[in-house]
Amino acid sequence: MGPQHPSTHGVFRMNVALDGETIVKLQPVFGYLHRNHEKLGENTGYLQSMPYTDRLDYLCAMTNNWAYALSVEKLAGFEVPERAEYLRIIMGELTRLVNHLCLVGFLFNDLGTSFTPLLYAFREREKILDLFEALSGSRMMVNYQRFGGCRVDPTPEWLDAVRAIVDRFPRFLDEYETMLTGNEILLARTQGVGPLSPELAINAGLTGPVLRATGVDYDIRKVDRYGIYDRFDFRVPLGDHGDTYDRYMLRILEMRETLKILQQALRDIPAGDIIAPKAKSRGLRPPAGEAYGRIEGPKGEIGFYLISDGSAQPYRYRVRPPSFVNLTVLEDMCIGTTIADAVVILGSIDIVLGEVDR
Amino acid sequence: MSSTAELLDHLRARFPDATLELVENPGPAAQHGLRLDHTSARLIATYLREDPAWQLDYCSNVSGVDWIDREETEKVTTTVTAEDGSTAEKVEKVTRTIPGYFEVVYHLYSMARKTSEPVILRLRTANRTDDTVVPSLTPVWRSCEFQEREVYDLYGVSFTDHPDLRRILMWDEFKDHPMRKDYVEPDDYEYEPTPHATVLERAAKHYPPASPAEEGSQS
Amino acid sequence: MSETSDRSSLPPAAPEPFPAAGNISDEEREELRRHGILLTSLEELYNWGRTNSIWPLQFGLACCAIEMIATATARFDIARFGAEIFRPSPRQADLMIVSGTVTKKMAPQVVRLFNQMPEPKYCIAMGACAISGGPFKQGYNVLKGIDRYIPVDIYIPGCPPRPEALLNGLIQLQEKIKTERLKGPATARHLKPDAPSEYPIPEYDAHDLKPPKNPAVWTQNPLPRDQ
Numbered sequence: 001m002g003p004q005h006p007s008t009h010g011v012f013r014m015n016v017a018l019d020g021e022t023i024v025k026l027q028p029v030f031g032y033l034h035r036n037h038e039k040l041g042e043n044t045g046y047l048q049s050m051p052y053t054d055r056l057d058y059l060c061a062m063t064n065n066w067a068y069a070l071s072v073e074k075l076a077g078f079e080v081p082e083r084a085e086y087l088r089i090i091m092g093e094l095t096r097l098v099n100h101l102c103l104v105g106f107l108f109n110d111l112g113t114s115f116t117p118l119l120y121a122f123r124e125r126e127k128i129l130d131l132f133e134a135l136s137g138s139r140m141m142v143n144y145q146r147f148g149g150c151r152v153d154p155t156p157e158w159l160d161a162v163r164a165i166v167d168r169f170p171r172f173l174d175e176y177e178t179m180l181t182g183n184e185i186l187l188a189r190t191q192g193v194g195p196l197s198p199e200l201a202i203n204a205g206l207t208g209p210v211l212r213a214t215g216v217d218y219d220i221r222k223v224d225r226y227g228i229y230d231r232f233d234f235r236v237p238l239g240d241h242g243d244t245y246d247r248y249m250l251r252i253l254e255m256r257e258t259l260k261i262l263q264q265a266l267r268d269i270p271a272g273d274i275i276a277p278k279a280k281s282r283g284l285r286p287p288a289g290e291a292y293g294r295i296e297g298p299k300g301e302i303g304f305y306l307i308s309d310g311s312a313q314p315y316r317y318r319v320r321p322p323s324f325v326n327l328t329v330l331e332d333m334c335i336g337t338t339i340a341d342a343v344v345i346l347g348s349i350d351i352v353l354g355e356v357d358r
Numbered sequence: 359m360s361s362t363a364e365l366l367d368h369l370r371a372r373f374p375d376a377t378l379e380l381v382e383n384p385g386p387a388a389q390h391g392l393r394l395d396h397t398s399a400r401l402i403a404t405y406l407r408e409d410p411a412w413q414l415d416y417c418s419n420v421s422g423v424d425w426i427d428r429e430e431t432e433k434v435t436t437t438v439t440a441e442d443g444s445t446a447e448k449v450e451k452v453t454r455t456i457p458g459y460f461e462v463v464y465h466l467y468s469m470a471r472k473t474s475e476p477v478i479l480r481l482r483t484a485n486r487t488d489d490t491v492v493p494s495l496t497p498v499w500r501s502c503e504f505q506e507r508e509v510y511d512l513y514g515v516s517f518t519d520h521p522d523l524r525r526i527l528m529w530d531e532f533k534d535h536p537m538r539k540d541y542v543e544p545d546d547y548e549y550e551p552t553p554h555a556t557v558l559e560r561a562a563k564h565y566p567p568a569s570p571a572e573e574g575s576q577s
Numbered sequence: 578m579s580e581t582s583d584r585s586s587l588p589p590a591a592p593e594p595f596p597a598a599g600n601i602s603d604e605e606r607e608e609l610r611r612h613g614i615l616l617t618s619l620e621e622l623y624n625w626g627r628t629n630s631i632w633p634l635q636f637g638l639a640c641c642a643i644e645m646i647a648t649a650t651a652r653f654d655i656a657r658f659g660a661e662i663f664r665p666s667p668r669q670a671d672l673m674i675v676s677g678t679v680t681k682k683m684a685p686q687v688v689r690l691f692n693q694m695p696e697p698k699y700c701i702a703m704g705a706c707a708i709s710g711g712p713f714k715q716g717y718n719v720l721k722g723i724d725r726y727i728p729v730d731i732y733i734p735g736c737p738p739r740p741e742a743l744l745n746g747l748i749q750l751q752e753k754i755k756t757e758r759l760k761g762p763a764t765a766r767h768l769k770p771d772a773p774s775e776y777p778i779p780e781y782d783a784h785d786l787k788p789p790k791n792p793a794v795w796t797q798n799p800l801p802r803d804q
């Protein structure tokens with residue numbers, strides 16, 4: 001199956017051995033979008049890699065930016081001003097909304113609903129992308145974060161526009177859920193499909209909603225408390241069975257929690273600097289050493305491992321891609337199911353090939 | 359430091375035969391590493407996963423690092439006794455080549471204990487050319503499976519006891535290991551208007567140099 | 578924003594006067610149309626039909642594919658231009674939108690897909706990566722432009738291009754299709770019996786793709802000093 005296949009989310013390929021229609025063996029094949037991100041990162045300066053991180057997981061450029069900025073801040077020892085932390089949280093959580101919306105849309109595409117849920121999802125996504133565009137100049141490739149802060153300070157009108165969208169969003173989500181969640185076909189096709197045990201999920205290094213759907217309470221926003229997430233009041237939804245339905249439901253619940261975080265951030269955002277005066281972006285030469293920084297991206301733990309030898313280019317630039325590691329258990333989930341279910345399971349893992357292959 | 363040093367002491371007491379080494383990180387992040395030897399690596403890894411005090415059940419990140427041969431200049435001070443009995447200190451500069459190696463770095467966390475600082479394990483190969491073997495930790499943490507394959511593909515580090523060691527990103531017929539620092543990529547250069555010195559250097563090989571008059575007009 | 582490549586089969590851009598109806602000028606024809614008399618030629622009818630029912634191949638490679646999907650959704654709505662039927666099978670498609678980075682590992686598959694499409698077929702290179710490798714040009718596994726292997730009709734720059742840019746590219750392609758001739762010296766490529774319909778598929782080799790380019794469709798860019 002693949003790499004050109006309408007349901008493989010890009011150029012993913014699976015070698016599937018079948019018995020009738022039942023899968024007995026499944027081997028994922030990667031590399032069709034291997035764009036040498038890490039090699040390019042080692043040959044360019046620190047700041048030059050920032051736009052490349054946009055193109056890693058191209059649905060959530062903001063969180064990739066954030067993870068990279070966080071790692072460089074750890075490497076160079078920069079502080080981040082408070083307003084920038086709030087802005088990062090607003091951007092990151094808006095990105096989470098966009099990503100989960102698209103995921104649900106694509107998942108229903110894989111279930112065979114032919115575009116309709118995706119149309120609704122993209123309608124809302126466009127509103128958020130317009131915000132990003134107004135702020136950073138680009139819809140998708142935002143290149144917004146900087147080491148020690150953010151690039152552009154939003155105007156009060158922009159923040160009002162976010163507030164308006166956040167206030168209206170629950171209504172859309174209700175409408176969306178009325179349309180989808182109780183749907184008979186969804187229940188039949190996802191409940192009990194591709195279950196995963198928590199032990200295997202931990203051992204296989206799964207992160208993000210796929211892990212939490214198995215009931216493991218591990219959210220880096222709560223564990224690391226990076227940024228200023230400890231000031232916010234939100235819950236971490238957990239699944240029960242680890243099946244496809246839980247993975248779908250978890251995203252919907254996470255969107256609701258995300259809205260809570262956004263409301264608190266928009267209420268509390270202070271005035272002030274958006275970039276630390278001591279931080280340096282252009283021609284940055286961090287002291288020799290290494291750092292691994294990670295955040296909770298919409299798909300799971302996205303981390304950057306950087307080794308500096310004191311020069312302007314990182315000696316080693318490594319991306320820890322969440323969806324790549326999450327694919328480890330694809331075979332375990334798919335064995336014994338049918339081809340049609342494998343498509344749905346793959347859709348529920350939420351992969352983006354730009355990040356899987358880098 | 360404290361946690362890694364603590365872990366090191368603990369492991370030294372638990373595994374007296376193993377050769378362990380603290381790899382310090384001089385940067386502000388201060389994430390120190392722990393270098394393991396090949397024979398006891400898997401034993402220690404299993405212990406770290408199972409031991410209730412550590413419970414490092416989650417291996418987050420596996421990266422390969424290519425440490426090329428580097429030259430180190432050291433000042434060696436020798437005391438020379440002169441004929442008249444007085445001693446003088448003589449400073450000599452000694453340059454020696456430290457052979458390169460590949461390193462595989464594992465970042466571990468504990469999901470059970472919810473740790474927020476990684477424990478870093480490092481495995482090193484003997485050299486960069488013929489002996490590039492390290493033990494695989496996939497039997498301990500399944501999450502290493504694809505990432506170790508990636509290290510094998512891009513760096514050429516072989517992992518013993520890896521269940522399925524094949525190329526993962528490049529095609530199977532591919533022979534090179536492109537993430538190595540000395541990798542030379544295929545020359546499919548085409549002209550592009552960039553001022554980078556390296557690009558212009560490659561361009562010079564593809565386009566015959568212009569006559570001096572033309573060159574003058576270009577610059 | 579978009580430009581057409583200089584393929585040898587391309588007819589002159591200026592529209593010729595209506596050829597099939599003798600000496601009737603465009604104004605007279607328009608006058609007749611207002612009175613309910615429609616005069617047309619087979620060529621015009623044929624091109625009109627093909628122009629407004631382009632079926633793209635449902636095929637995304639990277640970031641640009643998301644913008645391609647956005648173009649198909651309600652806000653931009655590619656259906657207004659008759660190109661909303663994304664076909665999953667190359668056998669039913671006549672436009673390939675190469676949306677995103679073509680890696681060397683993917684290039685043989687892309688060429689194979691293009692070969693499987695029936696004539697007349699067109700190719701849009703969407704985004705900087707598909708045109709030339711874009712930001713990833715220096716990468717060892719990135720093909721420096723899909724036009725090294727297959728002929729490209731429309732290039733849409735951008736990283737990624739906005740949906741409007743893709744729509745503009747599509748309109749440009751439609752303009753191009755409208756000018757194709759059924760007969761004569763400027764006959765469209767797909768109607769020439771000796772024009773290639775399939776292109777050689779590169780093979781994986783130990784270090785690079787073999788061959789690294791198809792010299793029949795791609796020539797090296799000239800240096801600025803040669804122009």
